[in-house]
Structure formats: structure tokens, C-alpha cells
Amino acid sequence: MRENYYSALKHISKIANSHFGLRKICNSIAKSSAKAVQGDGCCILLLNPQKKYLVTVGAYGLSDFYLKKGPLDAHRSLPEILEGEIVFIADATKDERVQHPQIAQAQGISSILGVPILKKGEATGELRIYSREPRQFSKAEKSFLLSVVDICAVLLEKAELYQLLEKDYRASKRQIKYQVPQLPTNALRPTSFVHPSEEEFAKLLDFYRIEWLYEPRSFPLQWEGNEVVEGFTPDFYLPEMDLYVELTTLKQSLITEKNHKIRRLKELHPEINIRLLDKNDYTQLLAKYGYGPLGEAKVEGIDHVLYSHTQIQRRVRALAKRISQDYSGTTPVLVGILKGVVCFMSDLMQHLSLPVTLDFMAISYYGGDGQVVRITRDLDSSITGQHVLMVEDIVDTGMTLNYVLKHLLAHNPASLRVCTLLDKRTRRLVDVPIDYIGFEVPDEFVIGYGLDYKGEYRNLPFIGILHPEIMEEGESPDTPP
Ligand code: PRP
Numbered sequence: 001m002r003e004n005y006y007s008a009l010k011h012i013s014k015i016a017n018s019h020f021g022l023r024k025i026c027n028s029i030a031k032s033s034a035k036a037v038q039g040d041g042c043c044i045l046l047l048n049p050q051k052k053y054l055v056t057v058g059a060y061g062l063s064d065f066y067l068k069k070g071p072l073d074a075h076r077s078l079p080e081i082l083e084g085e086i087v088f089i090a091d092a093t094k095d096e097r098v099q100h101p102q103i104a105q106a107q108g109i110s111s112i113l114g115v116p117i118l119k120k121g122e123a124t125g126e127l128r129i130y131s132r133e134p135r136q137f138s139k140a141e142k143s144f145l146l147s148v149v150d151i152c153a154v155l156l157e158k159a160e161l162y163q164l165l166e167k168d169y170r171a172s173k174r175q176i177k178y179q180v181p182q183l184p185t186n187a188l189r190p191t192s193f194v195h196p197s198e199e200e201f202a203k204l205l206d207f208y209r210i211e212w213l214y215e216p217r218s219f220p221l222q223w224e225g226n227e228v229v230e231g232f233t234p235d236f237y238l239p240e241m242d243l244y245v246e247l248t249t250l251k252q253s254l255i256t257e258k259n260h261k262i263r264r265l266k267e268l269h270p271e272i273n274i275r276l277l278d279k280n281d282y283t284q285l286l287a288k289y290g291y292g293p294l295g296e297a298k299v300e301g302i303d304h305v306l307y308s309h310t311q312i313q314r315r316v317r318a319l320a321k322r323i324s325q326d327y328s329g330t331t332p333v334l335v336g337i338l339k340g341v342v343c344f345m346s347d348l349m350q351h352l353s354l355p356v357t358l359d360f361m362a363i364s365y366y367g368g369d370g371q372v373v374r375i376t377r378d379l380d381s382s383i384t385g386q387h388v389l390m391v392e393d394i395v396d397t398g399m400t401l402n403y404v405l406k407h408l409l410a411h412n413p414a415s416l417r418v419c420t421l422l423d424k425r426t427r428r429l430v431d432v433p434i435d436y437i438g439f440e441v442p443d444e445f446v447i448g449y450g451l452d453y454k455g456e457y458r459n460l461p462f463i464g465i466l467h468p469e470i471m472e473e474g475e476s477p478d479t480p481p
Contacts, residue, residue, distance in 0.1 A: 022159050057125075
């Protein structure tokens with residue numbers, strides 16, 4: 001038996017040190033591991049960058065339908081493994097820690113052993129061994145698998161390092177002026193996407209910080225007896241939107257076929273949210289988000305996206321909910337300072353479940369250091385005795401807000417509170433009270449969603465960081481407006 005483990009480890013170390021791609025190596029490790037402990041199957045799973053889902057990077061002895069059984073929630077599927085424990089499941093069809101017990105039953109899986117892959121003490125993934133017959137795992141088997149996961153951890157570290165070096169090298173070769181940042185999902189990417197549009201779409205999602213999983217689930221559509229004769233695997237799943245996306249930039253005839261499959265899928269699973277993006281939809285989507293040939297100008301100058309459109313919308317909805325509760329039974333006046341607040345004000349008020357009125361002010365800065373403020377447009381209506389909510393896009397030094405609050409208080413409102421989407425707290429010079437904060441942001445030049453650099457970028461649907469090269473010499477986030 002020891003001889004078995006020795007030769008398996010020898011093979012695994014050799015393959016881990018080979019020039020093959022990560023997926024091929026992981027498949028081979030899964031096979032050697034399963035055979036060495038006489039398991040029927042094995043898979044190697046990694047946490048996605050947001051640490052919410054487990055993604056298969058290598059497998060052996062398991063059907064495609066089992067591997068693509070749906071997004072594997074890291075907090076629901078044997079969560080103790082990611083806390084660093086070895087977990088043994090005697091009967092996968094009955095244990096509530098198993099997320100998809102029916103599929104385990106269909107696959108004929110009884111026992112599972114899960115071993116964490118720890119990188120510098122922190123779980124980044126796991127190796128699972130599957131067995132058709134109910135069984136136990138010996139101390140020697142567990143000890144062997146612990147060595148395998150150690151090799152996996154070193155392998156992953158090496159893959160990440162290689163990707164970083166390669167990215168640097170490619171950037172220097174092409175002398176890219178600015179780079180669209182990538183989330184560290186590279187290790188989880190398929191070695192090759194089936195179609196280049198899929199890779200492009202994945203990059204787009206990365207850029208906008210939209211979480212994605214590639215082909216996590218295969219849906220059986222037709223059976224002959226117990227055998228699945230037709231299935232459908234949508235290209236992407238976007239967990240934030242609970243949406244499956246199937247891309248097609250191919251011929252109309254194929255679109256018709258995919259539409260047929262999607263219709264069938266909706267009949268069988270009405271709860272599934274899925275969209276087929278044809279070439280037009282796809283190009284429009286790219287252009288809408290400033291990506292692709294129609295809208296390159298929109299991302300020129302952005303170093304990276306700080307908050308995606310979806311993240312902003314989610315946060316705005318949460319703020320609106322709180323404000324609606326706090327102001328219940330009143331009709332507050334929302335006061336905004338032009339121009340940066342337009343996007344935020346517009347979205348926020350639409351989510352308020354209250355009657356509100358609106359007013360705007362405009363101010364300008366003058367004086368040698370640009371820090372003396374003056375009101376250039378005052379309120380249209382009196383706020384005396386009214387509940388006033390000041391709405392700001394960003395509070396930076398706090399000078400503007402401090403000045404405006406004093407001005408508003410002088411009109412004796414019934415109450416005065418402040419809501420800002422962004423709080424750049426590290427730059428505060430004047431201590432101002434803020435009641436509702438969307439996001440605390442770093443000391444960087446933020447643009448988009450109303451915020452500008454020299455009048456531009458306000459129309460971006462996301463909040464990004466301006467690339468330092470765009471800023472003129474001597475300018476920094478500390479430069480007064
Ligand atoms: C921004 C923002 C705030 C102010 C905050 O306006 O809308 O009103 O700066 O900065 P502070 O806390 O340092 O005073 P900006 O002057 O850029 O004008 P804009 O709204 O027209 O973009």
C-alpha cells in the first residue's frame with residue numbers, strides 16, 4: 001500500500017512540475033489521487049475570487065452532468081472543509097451538508113472525503129474523493145491526501161506567480177498605455193473558451209467587477225429511459241443577478257436552435273433566469289458599458305472600476321430603504337449640490353417609498369487656494385420647518401458640506417441630515433456629520449456616475465479610478481477642485 005502512495009506522489013509531483021496547463025495537471029492529480037485511495041472519482045475545487053463559490057479545476061471519474069450540477073456555494077457545500085477540516089460524509093444522499101443530494105444519488109455516489117487545500121494556512125480550495133460504495137477512509141489514506149493537497153497549494157502559487165510574470169511581460173511588450181485590470185480569476189478560467197466572444201465577455205465582466213462562473217451547470221433536456229440524450233450548458237452564470245447567459249455570435253440557424261433549447265429549459269425549470277445574447281445584443285451591451293469598438297472612449301483613462309453599476313444600484317437601494325424608514329410619515333426635501341450629485345440623486349429618489357420634494361444648489365470655488373466657496377445658485381423654495389436631507393455625491397475635505405450645512409441651518413429646517421454616496425474620509429479637514437454613507441473610498445481620483453475630471457466622465461455608469469497618467473503633472477487627488 002505504501003508503495004502505491006509513493007508512486008502516486010512521485011507521479012503527482014512530476015506532473016505538478018510539468019509545462020502542462022493548470023487544468024490538465026489538476027485532472028491528472030485527481031486521477032492519481034482517486035486511484036491511490038481506490039476511490040471512484042475525485043475533483044479539485046478552488047474558491048472563486050469573491051470566495052463565495054467553488055469552481056472545479058480538475059476532475060476524474062465524474063460525469064459532466066455531475067460536475068456541472070450548478071453553482072457550488074462555498075458556504076453551503078461542506079463548509080467545514082474551508083475552515084481547514086477534513087470532512088467525511090458517509091452517505092451523500094442523506095447528509096444535509098451536501099448541496100445537491102439528488103444529483104449525488106443519480107450519479108450513484110455514497111461516501112465523500114473532502115480535504116482542504118491550504119495556502120499559507122488559509123483555505124483556497126479542496127480535494128474531494130468520491131466512492132460509489134459506502135466506505136471509510138484510513139489514517140494512511142488521509143495522510144496521503146494531505147500531501148497531495150500540499151502539492152496542489154504549491155502548484156497554485158506557482159501558477160499565480162507565472163500569470164503575474166506573463167502579464168507584466170505582455171504589458172511591457174505591447175507598451176499598453178493603460179491596462180484594463182483583471183480580477184485574479186485567471187486560474188479559474190477555462191484553458192480555452194469555446195468561442196473568443198466568451199473570453200471577451202469574461203473580460204468585460206471582470207472589468208465591471210461582475211462576478212461570473214463559466215458553464216457551472218448542465219441542464220438535461222431530454223431523456224431516453226434514464227439516459228440524458230439532450231442537454232444544455234449555458235455559457236455563464238452571473239450570481240449577483242442570478243442570471244444565466246448564453247452567447248451567440250454565430251449564424252441565425254444556430255440562434256434558432258439555442259432559442260429552442262432555452263424554451264425547453266424554461267418549460268422544465270421556470271425558476272431559471274436565462275438570456276440569449278445574440279451578436280447585436282452583445283455589441284450593444286459592450287458599447288453601453290463603454291467596452292468594445294463602439295465605446296472605447298468611455299474606458300480610456302480609467303485605471304480600474306471601483307464600483308460596478310450593479311454594486312452602486314444595490315447600495316443605493318439599501319440607502320433608500322433606510323431613508324424611507326427613517327422619514328416615514330414625512331415629506332422631506334432632498335437638496336443636492338450640482339453637478340456631481342445628478343446620477344445619485346436621480347437613482348436614490350426613485351427608490352424612496354415616500355413623497356419628496358427636490359431642490360438644488362450650485363456653488364463655486366474661488367480664492368488663491370481654491371478653497372473659498374460661494375453659492376452661485378440658491379434654493380428655490382423655503383426650507384423653514386421642513387425635514388431636509390442633503391444629498392452629496394462625495395464628501396472629501398468636508399469644506400463644501402460644512403459651508404452648505406451652515407447656510408441651510410440658518411433657515412431653521414425642522415431637521416437636517418446628510419446622505420453621501422462616497423465618503424473619502426482620509427482627506428477630511430472639517431469634521432462634518434454624515435447620516436447615510438454609500439461607500440467609503442480610498443484617497444484616489446474617483447470619476448463616473450456624476451463625478452468628473454475636467455468636466456468629463458460624468459456619464460459613466462460605474463465609479464472608476466482615473467489613471468494617474470491622465471492627471472496633469474503636479475495634480476493629485478489632493479489637488480483642490
Ligand atoms: C464635489 C462634490 C462635493 C465636493 C466635495 O464637487 O460634488 O460637492 O466636491 O468636496 P469637499 O468635501 O472637499 O468640499 P465639485 O466641486 O467637484 O463640483 P461638481 O459637483 O460640479 O463636480
